[in-house]
Amino acid sequence: MSLDWQQHQERGSHTSIRMMAWVAQSLGRPVARALLYPICVYFLLGSGAARRAIEQFRERVFGRPASWCDLFHHYHTFASTILDRVYFLRGRYDLFEIQVHGLDELDRELAKGRGCVILGSHLGSFEVVRAVGLSHRHIEIRILMDEQNAPLIRGLIQELNPAVAETVIQVGGAETMLHVKECLDRGGVVGIMGDRVMQDEQSVVCTFLGGEARFPTGAMRLAHVVRTPMVLFFGLYRGGNRYEVYLESFSEEVQLSHEQRATDLKQWMQRYADRLEAVCRRAPDNWFNFYEFWDDSH
Amino acid sequence: MVTSLLEQDIAKLIVQTLKLKVDPATIQSEAALFGDGLGLDSIDALELSLAISQTYGYQLKSSDPEIKAIFSSLRALAKAIEKNRTK
Numbered sequence: 001m002s003l004d005w006q007q008h009q010e011r012g013s014h015t016s017i018r019m020m021a022w023v024a025q026s027l028g029r030p031v032a033r034a035l036l037y038p039i040c041v042y043f044l045l046g047s048g049a050a051r052r053a054i055e056q057f058r059e060r061v062f063g064r065p066a067s068w069c070d071l072f073h074h075y076h077t078f079a080s081t082i083l084d085r086v087y088f089l090r091g092r093y094d095l096f097e098i099q100v101h102g103l104d105e106l107d108r109e110l111a112k113g114r115g116c117v118i119l120g121s122h123l124g125s126f127e128v129v130r131a132v133g134l135s136h137r138h139i140e141i142r143i144l145m146d147e148q149n150a151p152l153i154r155g156l157i158q159e160l161n162p163a164v165a166e167t168v169i170q171v172g173g174a175e176t177m178l179h180v181k182e183c184l185d186r187g188g189v190v191g192i193m194g195d196r197v198m199q200d201e202q203s204v205v206c207t208f209l210g211g212e213a214r215f216p217t218g219a220m221r222l223a224h225v226v227r228t229p230m231v232l233f234f235g236l237y238r239g240g241n242r243y244e245v246y247l248e249s250f251s252e253e254v255q256l257s258h259e260q261r262a263t264d265l266k267q268w269m270q271r272y273a274d275r276l277e278a279v280c281r282r283a284p285d286n287w288f289n290f291y292e293f294w295d296d297s298h
Numbered sequence: 299m300v301t302s303l304l305e306q307d308i309a310k311l312i313v314q315t316l317k318l319k320v321d322p323a324t325i326q327s328e329a330a331l332f333g334d335g336l337g338l339d340s341i342d343a344l345e346l347s348l349a350i351s352q353t354y355g356y357q358l359k360s361s362d363p364e365i366k367a368i369f370s371s372l373r374a375l376a377k378a379i380e381k382n383r384t385k
Contacts, residue, residue, distance in 0.1 A: 174332040174369035177344035178360035200339070221341045225348070258317065 024086040050290040077285040081125040089160040102247035109229035115184030120233040121195040124286040128235035140188030206273040211294040223254035315349040327373040355384030
């Protein structure tokens with residue numbers, strides 16, 4: 001079920017992640033990418049859970065069992081985005097061809113002066129969101145992250161770019177959303193993931209790719225409280241050094257009525273799940289939720 | 299421990315703002331508001347801090363070194379409001 005991902009430890013030990021980060025920076029992207037092949041084979045063979053999750057997902061999308069070649073390609077897409085995260089964190093956007101669609105939509109929302117919540121997902125790379133900040137140097141971008149569940153990633157961010165590490169808002173404290181509100185009040189952007197339910201987090205069941213899956217309601221509740229526009233974000237990896245970023249206006253203001261709050265929340269989340277599904281179908285190999293995502297998949 | 303008047307008012311504000319289905323009088327002064335206690339989360343905390351700002355003219359800030367302690371219980375929250383309120 002949806003909380004399953006928290007039981008999976010980050011794969012790859014501290015040493016191997018640091019080594020990859022070193023290879024990535026010292027020997028360059030082509031060498032690091034060549035190393036991804038044996039690494040992917042190793043992890044695919046070693047992780048039954050991840051493999052099964054990819055199989056289930058692909059079967060839902062394509063309606064037929066995935067071949068080993070499909071699984072490898074899928075895992076390789078994932079590994080590529082993890083590697084590229086190193087370069088994004090180091091600000092090496094020059095290595096990539098990043099096509100950004102819908103920047104005008106983000107601009108339009110930001111022009112209202114109330115900041116903007118960007119709702120991302122584990123479809124593709126979220127780190128590439130900072131590329132948006134690159135062409136808009138004046139925008140403050142902060143990202144809400146569950147660092148406690150990803151201590152290796154936290155260490156890596158700290159090491160590669162302490163300035164970026166400072167912009168991460170750690171979830172879990174009562175004061176977390178004060179940081180979010182303060183950033184929005186300054187006209188900034190806060191990135192939140194909309195597809196994984198965290199411990200003790202409120203969630204609703206939505207229809208997603210023909211099954212029932214839990215989605216967290218935090219982003220919608222937040223948007224309701226702060227009355228800030230919400231923009232969807234998809235950072236799709238398209239092979240080689242290409243990324244496609246899509247920004248889509250989602251809501252001017254999320255309103256939840258007092259009387260039927262639960263129904264309203266579910267409707268908003270279903271709208272989001274529908275958009276996520278549509279983009280998933282365009283880039284299925286970018287789906288990186290490697291755990292039992294559906295409630296009925298047992 | 300006896301609940302002060304201010305604490306009672308804040309308990310009412312919490313229940314009203316967050317539309318909780320509990321009697322404000324049952325909120326213990328020393329019990330945790332967030333996590334295990336009343337089960338509130340950080341979005342509730344934000345909603346509550348906006349209401350506190352409106353009602354008492356005290357804006358809670360993430361940069362306050364005491365912020366975690368302030369949110370720890372009704373009593374701690376009441377103390378901070380008493381000290382910083384402008385209305």
